[in-house]
Amino acid sequence: MHGEDAARQAASWLASVQRPDGSVPSSQVTSAPGWTTAHALLLWQGLGGCERMRHRAREWLLRTEGRRQTVEDGERGVAGHDVGLAGWPWVAGTHSWIEPTAMAIIALCAEGDRNHPRVVEGIRLIRDRAIRGGGWNYGNPAVFGRTLRPQPGPTGVALVALAAYGPVDDSIVAQARNYLLRSLPTIHSAISVGWGVLGLAAHQAYPSEADSWLEAAHERCREHRDSTVGLSLLLRAASGQSWTNGIGESRARPGIGAMRAEGIKR
């Protein structure tokens, strides 16, 4: 099956499971959570058309926000971030975290909602959750005064979201770039390398060694047949496309032909 045919089939299936409220659940077993809605919206955007589904998904995203919490005296040091900011949660009724917030921002910016107050606040949240020293983890920069460790996957997706919102080059971005450039050479996990390279590319920081990182991750990825998400991210990173370009013909680079062939076979 040609890649675009497969993508259209997937888009139709996602449309068939979209809930009346516009959300796309993460599993057919349950009607929630709907953090996957942003992912579905990105696919529908990439393929073009699908206006009705996109409209409902966009409306659901704009209605959904993470739980805001209040800070009592002396409690700021417990969380280490501004718990009054709202982005997007994994599950309705819970706190906001980096990946669902970033994915919602990427999808909404592609829908033309760059200046929507929800997106603007989401960007504030991402910046507030940056870890001192560079990068992001799942969304807890510090707890009880201890700075937590960054991770490449959340760092990459946060950088992509910041770039989708608009060009920015400040210390938060620079520190995150440096963290990725330090950590990615020793990492071979497809999801982390894929998001990490996408994050660097989104800020025009794609290093010449990145092709070899992607190839090494692809080699490791081939050992695991359940690595569809990782392979997809590697392909996206290897294509040289930014997220706002949609799903189209990619700019092939030497040395990644095997990866692309593997992706098409699957």
Place this chain on the structure above:
Amino acid sequence: MRRRRFLTGLGGLAATGLATDLVLDSQERFQRAAVMIASAPSYGHDLESIIRSGLSELDIGRAEVRGKTILLKPNLVEPCRDAPQVNTHPLVVRASAEVFRSWGARRVLVGEGPGHCRDTRLVLEESGMADVLAEARLEFIDLNHDDLELVLNGLRRTKLSHLALPATLGKVDWIVSLPKMKTHHWAGVTLSMKNLFGVMPGVHYGWPKNVLHHAGIARSILDITATVRPHLAIVDGIVGMEGDGPIMGSACPAGVLVMGRNLPAVDSTCARLMRIDPWRIEHLALASGRLGPIAANHIEQRGESIGAMSRAFGLLEHFSSARMSG
């Protein structure tokens, strides 16, 4: 308590409710359990022999294990290359697997759903687990991304009527909790019961599994334990974690492996080994009488004595009252 409630949304744990629970939970006089404490000074020792002997002391052996499919559930919480106190050591997982294989287990799987990292493969690689799994030819199941099954909440200590569980749990005969012996800045300790947060699929509960925090950490631990009903626990206390666990604490070499069939009994024994009063750990106090015994006189200690092997694990200030006296 105020600080913990702030972040976790525990909200509903009113003092009067807890008092009622504690009165009920003191009724564990008909419950008994055996727990094995084995000395294991380092990961370089023959862990397979130590675990085999320990389980034999608990009357677990070939006759019971033969033909069973066994899921080992280690605690792999974060990708950390330079902090061996964070995750269950891969050699403990491997040794456990080899014991069950040598006793004729039909299949031994390893499964985990890390709570802080969507990229489970990264956690496996950074923790050293990936290499050991490959060398030992052990199949790994990413419980965060497994197929889901909705099951009735077996205890209903939270308001969650159902729990979404990985389908793999329903396909195995035994679930073995293989935690690290650690302090925990919200729960006090994280041992074989708290380790079960890792079976809850991230696709349904998120990263972190924030739904369970809002439902109440202690009560969620009880509901999950009662619903998943693990068959055995083997706690990696060779090098544990003290202080700001479960992630940022310091290494604390305790030199023990603790084993048993009843998880509250195992965890309360571990707490005593850490010189922490189990009655002051909310989920253990709530488990007493419901899921097992935690009183010292209701637990038959086998192997080494607590007195000989215990050492005081450092505690954050808000858990300092949990320190055992004497």
